[in-house]
Amino acid sequence: MSDLIPLHQARCLPLKGKEHRLxxxxxxxxxxxxxxxxxxxxxxxxxxxxxxxxxxxxxxFVNALAYIAHREDHHPDLGVHYDRVVVxxxxxxxxxxxxxDFICAAKADQLTE
Amino acid sequence: MSDLIPLHQARCLPLKGKEHRLxxxxxxxxxxxxxxxxxxxxxxxxxxxxxxxxxxxxxxFVNALAYIAHREDHHPDLGVHYDRVVVxxxxxxxxxxxxxDFICAAKADQLTE
Numbered sequence: 704m705s706d707l708i709p710l711h712q713a714r715c716l717p718l719k720g721k722e723h724r725l726x727x728x729x730x731x732x733x734x735x736x737x738x739x740x741x742x743x744x745x746x747x748x749x750x751x752x753x754x755x756x757x758x759x760x761x762x763x764f765v766n767a768l769a770y771i772a773h774r775e776d777h778h779p780d781l782g783v784h785y786d787r788v789v790v791x792x793x794x795x796x797x798x799x800x801x802x803x804d805f806i807c808a809a810k811a812d813q814l815t816e
Numbered sequence: 817m818s819d820l821i822p823l824h825q826a827r828c829l830p831l832k833g834k835e836h837r838l839x840x841x842x843x844x845x846x847x848x849x850x851x852x853x854x855x856x857x858x859x860x861x862x863x864x865x866x867x868x869x870x871x872x873x874x875x876x877f878v879n880a881l882a883y884i885a886h887r888e889d890h891h892p893d894l895g896v897h898y899d900r901v902v903v904x905x906x907x908x909x910x911x912x913x914x915x916x917d918f919i920c921a922a923k924a925d926q927l928t929e
Contacts, residue, residue: 758891762882765896769875778871781896783878 710736710809713802715775723797733805738812748793749804753815755786764788764814771810777803779811823849823922826915828888836910846918851925861906862917866928868899877901877927884923890916892924 710733725733727746734740740749755761765783768790772778782789792808794801823846838846840859847853853862868874878896881903885891895902905921907914 758882758885762879765878766875769871772871778898781894783894783896785891 710806711813713806713809715777715803715806717776718794718801718803719796721798723794723801724799725801730800733802737805737808738816740808743791744793747799748791749800749808750789750791751808751811753788753790753811755788758785761786761788767814768811771807771814775803775807775810777807779807823919824926826919826922828890828916828919830889831907831914831916832909834911836907836914837912838914843913846915850918850921851929853921856904857906860912861904862913862921863902863904864921864924866901866903866924868901871898874899874901880927881924884920884927888916888920888923890920892920 730742730746734742734749737749740751742748743750753764755764761783765781765788768779768781768788777792777794780791780793782791790808790811792804793799794803843855843859847855847862850862851864853864855861856863866877868877874896878894878901881892881894881901890905890907893904893906895904903921903924905917906912907916
């Protein structure tokens with residue numbers, strides 16, 4: 704992926720294979736391009752909690768994220784509660800974090816910024 | 817709640833206060849009226865995992881559950897994954913399980929049966 708394109712405008716690609724797993728240096732670089740995401744699960748995933756004023760807004764966000772997931776064919780794990788959504792991205796086929804996780808994280812940020 | 821009404825046809829009521837927390841005997845009775853729900857978190861909640869063929873069906877179920885949550889003003893915690901949803905009901909204001917949790921569990925079962 705070219706860093707000339709803003710992360711939220713990049714598109715996910717099929718990244719099957721361990722060779723797509725990001726190095727720690729690249730992870731650190733991409734983390735700086737998203738807003739408030741944390742490394743979790745021994746650096747195999749990234750996670751962020753989004754807060755909302757009510758359940759309607761919470762579900763609207765879930766559906767917007769699902770639209771992105773369909774379009775990019777890259778699916779988050781979600782913890783959906785009354786007023787917040789815990790979003791987690793990881794790339795199973797790469798055995799950890801790939802560029803796709805940060806592309807989708809940036810698109811999730813865009814929804815709320 | 818009268819047991820003459822099938823659980824999935826009952827409506828949730830505002831149950832604020834510890835007096836609405838169910839006894840172990842009543843929990844056992846209501847568990848027999850729902851399908852495959854488990855007691856979790858030291859009997860403070862019930863949980864069931866629903867499986868789906870694809871992400872579209874998974875999200876359709878999430879939205880149907882959200883409709884029930886709006887209508888009953890009783891909201892689950894959800895773990896939303898590609899092909900499954902982990903549903904958890906508990907009644908915070910009762911400090912554990914109330915009739916409302918089993919009413920919503922029965923309505924969730926009805927969606928998929």
